[in-house]
Amino acid sequence: MSDRLIIQSVTKFFGSAGNPVRAVDDLSLSVRENEFFTLLGPSGCGKTTLLRLIAGLESCDQGQILLDGVDIAALPANERPVNTVFQSYALFPHMTVADNIGFGMRMQGKDKKDIEKATAESLDLMRMQGFGERYPSELSGGQQQRVALARALVNQPKILLLDESLSALDYKLRKDMQIELKRLQRETEITFIFVTHDQEEALSMSDRIAVMERGRIGQLGTPQEIYHRPVSRYVADFIGICNFVEASSLGLSETGTIGFRPEDATLLIREGQQPETPGPIIQGRLDALTYHGAVTYYKVTLDSGESVTVADHEKLPVNVDDRVRVALLPDMLIRCAA
């Protein structure tokens, strides 16, 4: 697969001239054709600014943005073949759903018949048949979301940009829309760049993820790489739960900090009980347990004073303050920079 979008040393300053803040700091990355690419990070990490730079809603102070090899950094938003699904949807309140969807094509001066046909098709694609004559205010949040998607996708952009597009929906609807987005991306074969602060969402949907940290990329890789081989404590902490203990607490000869995921450890509750896979075992006392249905989290205070969390699918017959041992999977230990 070739690169659809190449971002080269892009920098964007915000704030006053005397006190500039680098929202995006000398950032480079490339996004492939037909890829579901996610920009992940906490608020203020520059992910939305980067998206707006690609859309043309902000202008870069330095660097190049190459779309199919052509530098589009100087083009205004309305001349870039990319479309955005906004966080607030930003549907035009005075236009019907059909007029909203057809807006982009009308502005491009497309043929009226083509617009009608494409609008009908995209209503089909969104499973919104029969909603064309309604106004946005008459739709639910999930329906507005679909219209916003249709309005962007109908233009067949080279890249679809999604800005925290699911965050306004409730949990169940969000799960449905995640599956829906994946389906749309497969069917339309359009490159998606998705911005989110929700690591679970990023892991479940993306082909590749760029974890952003203060205007730079902390790590770029597949969800598996990011989850199992985080390059820094920042990335490991941001993606899911990660325990960190001193190597000496594990009885290892190396120095530094060792990380492990809650599900990569087993709680041993009986005297003399052996783990299925031999590995480091640490002693401690059960501090708390929280039942989450499919999984139960056990918070253990180690004898070294450090605190770790272990996940198990079963609710084990163990009580708070019991002496327990934590067995780690040796292959799953995370060694990364602080």
Added chain:
Amino acid sequence: MKRPQSGITLLIPFLLVMTVFFMAPLCIALGYSFMAAEPMGGVRPEFSLAGYQRFFYSIETDGSLTWDTRYLQIIYSSTKLAVISTFICILIGFPMAWFMATRPAKQRDFWMIVVTIPFWTNLLIRTYAWILILRRDGVINTALDKTGIVDAPLELLYTPFAIGLGLVYSYLPFMILPIYSSLERMDWRLIEAAQDLYATRLRILWHVVLPACMPGLLGGIILVFIPTVGSFLAADLLGGGKQMMLGNLIENQFDKGRNWPFGAAISVIMTAVVMVGLLLIARRGQGLKGVVG
């Protein structure tokens, strides 16, 4: 969210004022328009269509009636002047409202005060001030003469231009403020969405901004058009009474003309014209369903 219910008692002061000072005079005017005139002013309480007859016909010496469009022409020229003034108010007011709405929140209050400064002085005084500016030896002509741009002083005062200028000047704030209040509430992200969807600046203005501020624009049009169509101050002072406007015509009938039923009839006709205009605007407003809810 459910709004708290309040009692109808809150309406009473408003209804009282409207009944005593608006509905009652309107009914009296309507009644007077169908009565006969007393020679020295006032009305004789008997049914007569003379007021309306006089508006459309002139009475020949032999007592026969001929169709006369002189008064209709006054309605036409007054309406034309009001439409032009309203239009100019939009052309000046919209960019100003846009400018205000795009300032940082703190600066907006300052501009609000600037726009309302003219209200600090009485309208009559402000209109007189224009005479000093526009007359042959006024500020403008003196300046033009001193700089040698013109040889002879320009005839600015007592022209339709002067009346229009006075009207635009007096009613401009009533156009700026409602448009500003619409723009201030507008969702600016819609503009970004339109930009993203290939719209040029002009098309964003036409397809997104104008519909969004239509309630304010309509409000401004109503607030400017109605007073200008009936105003007599600007026509009296700046037009020098040369150009008869509806307001002057009505004023005359109650004053020098001593024909109250005729004056009342013109008032009723003018009210009807304005109401037709408002109905047209209201029907146009039906297309705003999506905006207001």
